[in-house]
Amino acid sequence: MALDWIAKEPDYMLRSHTEDAQVHTGRELTGQWTLVTGASRGIGAEIALQFARAGSDLVLTELPQLMDQLLEFARTLEEEHGVEVKCESLDLRDIAGIEACISAMEQQGVELSYLINNAGVNLLSPALHLSQEDWDFVVDTNLKGTFFLTREAAKSMVRKKRGSIVMIASQHGVVGNENRAPYCASKAGVIHLTKALAIEWAKYGIRVNAVSPTFVITDANEQLIQDPHFQRSNMPKVPLRKFARPEDVAQAAFFLATDGAGMITGHNLVVDGGWTII
Template identity: 35%
Template sequence: MKTVSFDLTGRTALVTGGGGGLGLAMARGLAEHGARALLVGRDHAKLDAAVAVLEADGLLAEALPCDLLDRSASDAMVVEVESRYGIDILVNNAGVQHRQPVLDVADDDWERVIDTNLNAPFRLARAVGRGMIARGRGKIINTLSVLSTLGRATAVPYASAKGGLLMLTRGLAVELAPSGIQVNGIAPGYILTEMNTALSQNAQFSDWLTSRTPARRWGRPEELAGAAVFLAAPASDFVTGHVLAVDGGITAAV
């Protein structure tokens, strides 16, 4: 009997927010298993630095500078990559946070969070999905959050967007499954990333979090790599519409 495969050799993975944090960690995991990792983001220098780090380790990586809120630029990027490689794996990871009491949230801030965390993944999935349907296979992985299902004061825009992304994940999974495409989500808990610097440096919050999390610690970006590899690989070909929590047990505890 053939061993379940985690081999991604010959596959191309488009990873948004790939210049650092969770995106770079997942891109590294995919590249270490043979994929070509295409890192998408707005910061050219940050992307180039990330690619240099991966290439120094003998991994296949490429920078794709793009503002995902620019619809024409995003569509053009997908067309270019499809023509060069074809996109086998899409990791919708780029995201922004906005922490503020909800009654003080301005329309522009609400719309920026929704557009980045929900609208951009929808548009990319729609654009990439066409090529995947034509090939009869594909993997879409959306970075969700524990706030996809849990509320938290001062994080209403983010939680709303991530909750919407959860349902986008499930809806896409159902609609695209007959075409051989699997769509799943990874829901990180509190991870030591640049986005969470203010929280991790707040001793009171950090003490509360580590006491609330059964693992009794913050997560590390590299701890999402295994989940990404599994959901991108043939090993998960019968897994779709699933949300894999990487949260130290916080959503399992009362």
């Protein structure tokens, strides 16, 4: 598609602040749309809840096998928070599916203000045992799919000259750790992608930021995190001596996405209890 509708302006031109310089007041996102990927559970569900509380309508995506769970969650959000929630089946490894999902949303009149790239996968394996399939599973989901969804969603933001994107990366994109080579590489890629897009899209009034959590206690990994061996080997690396909760990540994502962070772009906010400062 030709992109010659993109407005050009001289690079010395001063722009006025378009954001509202207020922070969370309750329902300040009423009438705005937020897309959250991987939203049926864990951190994604908590992010969706945070935006619903602020009055935002939502597009929530999930893998086909988790759509029932997502639909049930969506109905709860609608009932309890009075927002509209659209649910889309989306596998980030399917680039044509990404384009179809965004196009379907546009045809339904959805104009995205916020995109939260939450969906991601990990695979624990010694690097020497990794297959090409293992590598592609992690990197195609976390990095390639995230980029192509961001590209599609950003097109309407460019047209409006306003929008905000948050990537959920990881402390493992900042520091290394064993048995996670594709995860560390993909999350480091996401953090740097954040900076590259922030520079390229600032001229369209689009901000792009990342949140990088330490281990987060979710239903899926609670057992692992409660394991004494896991705690002995990892807790000494966290100066605050606690792991993150989904709401710690959701609040950071909400802050970076919304107007309270209107002067912040290209930033990677670590939510790591100090892990990465050691």
